[in-house]
Amino acid sequence: MYSRINPEQIDQIVGNQHHDPFEVLGSHKFEQDGKVSWVVRAYLPNAEAAWVLLPTERKSYLMQSVHHPHFFEVEIETPRLANYQLRIKKGGREWVSYDPYHFRxxxxxxxxxxxFAEGNHHRIYQKLGAHPTEIDGVEGVYFAVWAPNARNVSVIGDFNDWDxxxxxxxxxxxxxxxxxxxELGVGESYKYEIKNSEGHIYEKSDPYGFQQEVRPKTASIVTNLDDYQWHDHHWMEHRRHTDPLRQPISVYELHLGSWLHGSSGEIPQGANGETLTVVTVSDLKPGARFLTYRELAQKLIPYIKQLGFTHIEILPLAEHPFDGSWGYQVTGYYACTSRYGNPQDLMYFIDQxxxxxxxxxxxxxxxxxxxDAHGLAFFDGTHLYEYADPRKGEHQEWGTLVFNYGRNEVRNFLV
Known part of the structure; x- marks a missing residue:
């Protein structure tokens, strides 16, 4: 057996310098003298050994290290290579998984x-970010992120030891x-590891992620927004067939995190009765915790109805790292803040x-x-979302950055 790639290509993969790892890794078909064979390559850091498994044929092929001790390759003579799996041995344990570079x-x-390039993709949030999906009969998560000036981007999380x-x-x-x-699914925490042209590393939350960890943690979380069953059909139909400009309106404005607090000794429960994490308010109010979206539905709605308001206006709910900003310094524009629960809990609140x-x-x-380092600032090692000129791109009094509204992709992100 011989390798059909040169050492420089392997060095690019090992050194995180290849813009398209699919050119090297995964399965590659070759035909010679009327015979069809496949070469499967995998870069498995710290792995001691690896095999390619063909479940249908019940065959196993030992991979050989090529040029680098953790770069493996094997050639298999077969007319068709379906969803093969990799058996990996590392650190005294073995496991089997599908090869992400087989799914092209x-x-x-x-x-x-x-x-997206012209700024007119009004459902770009359905394309970029992290989305549970199925490809070739295998379930997993599809990730996509805009970082045009990055040298290399990787998905990192507990599933790969943040490597x-x-x-x-x-x-x-x-x-x-x-x-x-x-084989990834809902609930996985992840970030993007972004390297600029000089190899400097930035670990970023997902700009289009739908959920993040509770502060002070900053990783994004894979979630599925389609698994909530709405029950507000009558309201939506009524809204559809009425003119809001001819209806009386009275608005009660509030900040959910300040309106009412619970006791840290009272453990909140989720939709199925599971115990939720207690999110304390601050050191200035010991023993107090934030109410969850579901608890707020129980307490706030009767109060609003008693006062006779037709609407509530909620101060920003998008994810933000600093409680004192009241939500006005956002890092996760597509994620509701996890201080009060997950996206499905917010759906329940609005539904109610x-x-x-x-x-x-x-x-x-x-x-x-x-x-904040995990947010949009200097996202791919350049001024991507913000203006490069600080005279245009920074609010000096707030210490915040201004969006570059002249860039199509940035406008598309916001609208």
């Missing part, structure tokens, strides 16, 4: 990329990096408001964003 199908279409050498992403023509990771005849208005903050 891109989820973003040329039309998606065109619309950016694994799960390196592929860069497309418009600067969007993507990768499908099989609608069922009780109460409209919900959410404040939105497109004017600036903070400089």
């Amino acid at each position: 199908s891109a989820k973003l279409t040329e039309f998606d990329l065109h619309l 950016g050498r694994q799960h390196q992403m592929r860069k497309g023509a418009t600067g969007i990096w993507e990768l499908f990771i099989p 408001c609608h069922q009780n005849g109460i409209g919900v208005i959410l404040d939105w903050v497109p004017g600036h964003f903070p400089k």
